[in-house]
Amino acid sequence: MPGAAGEQSVSIRLIVNDRRHQLETPAGETLLGTLRERLALTGPKEACGEGECGACTVLVDGAPVASCILAAGSVNGRTILTVEGLAGTGELTALQQAFVSHAAVQCGYCTPGLLMVLTALLDDTPDPSEADVRRALAGTICRCTGYQQIIEAALDAAQLMIRSATS
Amino acid sequence: MLGSNPARSDADAKLRGEAVFGADLASPGMLWAAVSRSPVAAGHIRSIDVASALKVEGVLDVLTAADVPDGRTGVIVNDIPFLAVEHVAYEGEPVAMVVADNRASAEAGAQAVGIDIEPTEPVSTPEQALAPGARLVHPDWNRFVVAGGVDIGRDGNVVAEVVHDPGDLDEAFAAADVVVEGTYRTPRQYQAHLEPKMALATYESGRYTIEVSHQYPFRLRDRVAQILGVAPSAVRVVGHHIGGGFGAKLDVSLEAFAALLARRFRRPVRMQHTALEERLVAPCRANAMVAVRSAVRRDGTILATDVEIVSDSGAYANNGPALSSIPMFVFGSIYRVGTARIRTRNVYTNTAPTGAYRGVNGPWLVFANERHMDAIADALGRDRRDFRLASLARDGDLMRNGQPLEEVSILREAFDRVDELVPWRDIVSRNQRQRDAAAPSSPPAEAGADVLRGAGQAAAIWLTNPMPGHATVKLNEDGTATVITSATENGSGAVATGLRQIAAATLGLAAEAVTITMPDTDATGYDAGSQGSRTTHVVGRAIADASAEVRSQVLDRASQMLEAVPEDLVIDAGVVTVAGVPAAGLTLGAVAQAATWSDGPITAGASYVTPTPPHDPACATGMLIKGWPTPTYHLHQAEVSVDVVTGRVTVDRYVVCQEVGRAIHPDAITGQIQGGVAQGLGFALSERVDLDHGRYVQRTFKAHGLPLAEDVPKVEMIVMEHADPAGPYGAKGAAEPPIVPVAAAVANAVSDAIGVPFDTLPITPEAVLEALEAEPNGEAVARAAREPVLNRDGEQERDTTGRAS
Incomplete structure (x- = not known):
């Protein structure tokens, strides 16, 4: 116990x-x-x-x-x-901002877990395919969204991060 | 503003992990309590041994039925005891409560309570409950009180019966060329919201305060008051962020227990379901059986339809009696089904009570209606889409309750719009070519030979829940606005974006300048909660009306300050100007300040309830839902691949055409459609909630087979707008219905692919393989599927019979 x-x-x-x-x-x-x-x-x-x-x-x-x-x-x-x-006390990370702009947050209860899984994915795989993202999410249940806006947010965040790293 | 996609008001807090959900709540000095539950589905309580629970360190007390209010309560039928008395009626029924000074001790204490029950063979299924001589789940059912004293057709194990019987069906069946019959069976569906149910109760100055994450705080207030035997005004419910609900958080669960204990111990009391309790007592979507028999002429006219429905209430009544009206709004509202007799019975079993889950009853009613349309089309040898179009209801037709269908022609537009995106004939001919290529005469190594493709459609008309809402809008002295309402944000964005945009658009403010309060039954007018897509429409209307009144007060004050008539003033981006004189503007803050210190603060309230549509009150017996207000229109089209070796169904393409009145926040609607379809796909293909002798088999998320990210395709969407004059800026409901047609469209597509009718859900790989093996012709079945069923003798599995007149 x-x-x-x-x-x-x-x-x-x-x-x-x-x-x-x-x-x-x-x-x-x-x-x-x-x-x-x-x-x-x-x-x-x-x-x-x-x-x-x-x-x-x-x-x-x-x-x-x-x-x-x-x-x-x-x-x-x-x-x-x-x-x-x-984000600590600062600005939202690129991934978090992409969740805002893609309306990827609904009830928000799974959101903290999703963010951690995707943060680790983007750290290991900076330019993931859609299949990479879907596979990374396999251990996280989101009952609200049907995942699509989350997947699009992650892919968009990856591109933003690549652009900001190379600019 | 409207039709744009501002950020949700709660996104930042939810993304930073700062949002406080009910399950995050704590209070200094709080106790924890836990519930001891029945381990069996039915039985007689011989004794309850509390001694070992009291020995658990930290446990303060154990309460049984003898320590709590007696009597029974409920939403419609007062049949639920506070704690089980003498008998238990389902596995998980509360028997005792354990209070401790910490959570682990409370949970250990609840496990340690010795509940000695002499088990009884449970009434496990509705069929058993209705069998002649069946044991009564509640032998004293006749003593239960029904809210309002209305007759809902109760009789023994029948909780409620709704009968619509125009009486001249025999003649129609005698005149039929073909009689098509089908029996459509669907299992329960578990809401699977991630945040467990919880409560934090305090008692102070003779009043109870309950902090909770709940979809309908005012019902919770009234139910807790009913259970405790106190006035509703003695209970205050304060809402926090909700970690998903989907209908499961509309009624009382732990709150009355916590409230009673808070008073008894004069300490805050916190409770929360364990993961197992979540599953044992979730108010799942009811399992149901729908038998449909249609008299059809060769030209496709449906002369008459006879519908017999049985749904499982579980051990107590919950809202099943009201939901038993819903078949009246499905059969005959989408397609012309001729004269219809509809009987719906909601029955007691020794299983966990069922309840509200998104689209209540809709997914299985539309499944039956649309599987049956395919069966009739097949029986007549008609193209399924052509048959649907020919059968569509027309504007001016009456629903079975006598309500006129005013805009059902929107469905015809939906069929056109979907066909423009994905022409049906192209899919049908492509799939036929592919089936021909998969024939045994083809080389066995041909790519894709093991995969058969199919397509299906399903249409629906769904309501926008009409129940009351209220909002107060106040203009703050800094020129921002606050909306005070107990509307609940359960994830859809209806509050976090929709209501905010409606207030902002009316007031001439940016969305970010509008704050909406969290629910508090002490502080706001009544609100009927997050259910039936009502928030944007009903509360939005109240907010639009209240905001218009605030705007009028602003213009009155500003007209004095600017020395211009109100009609010449415009408000934009928080500034009031005289039209054509942009330089001499006043901020809303300046107007609010001036008003506050002269006439008083600018504020206004408004209420709204959708009127009940015109209907025939004598249309049926037992009807608790009289009309189908603010309907929205839906067509779904699914394309699937079925692997005949593994039985796996893959959804290749999924199109939703949905009418929403007016899209206030298009991205939020996208999220509701995608999420609703995902839940519908789970119901159709993978989710399991099986009962074995009244007890749930699946006890973990994994076992339930919820859809994961790799299972759900991107849904293609066509959003149609037909502004509703009563709605705020034309908006109707949008969030609930995307789940409703999904299982029907998918089952039609799978049945089309392999030529075996799937009239039972879920269509798991095992079910597909079983169906293929059961077919006498094996794989040839798939090719024979396109033959009219009339030509196939002995095809019993199809539940379809043809006979010549």
């Missing part, structure tokens, strides 16, 4: 959105629980709790993971990026 009273706690260090944290977490607490309950980062969403929908996705050392099924203790010392860390 995650976080049930009376269990031992574990001491972990995390770098989350460029800030270092030393935390006491109950043994077995998920990374999602740690981020939401201890660091008040509620951008990563709690949804299926089974690692199937992707709403809780964060980047661990740049790779997307389902934080709802990952023990916080297992990422001790690692670098975490959540949706809050994408």
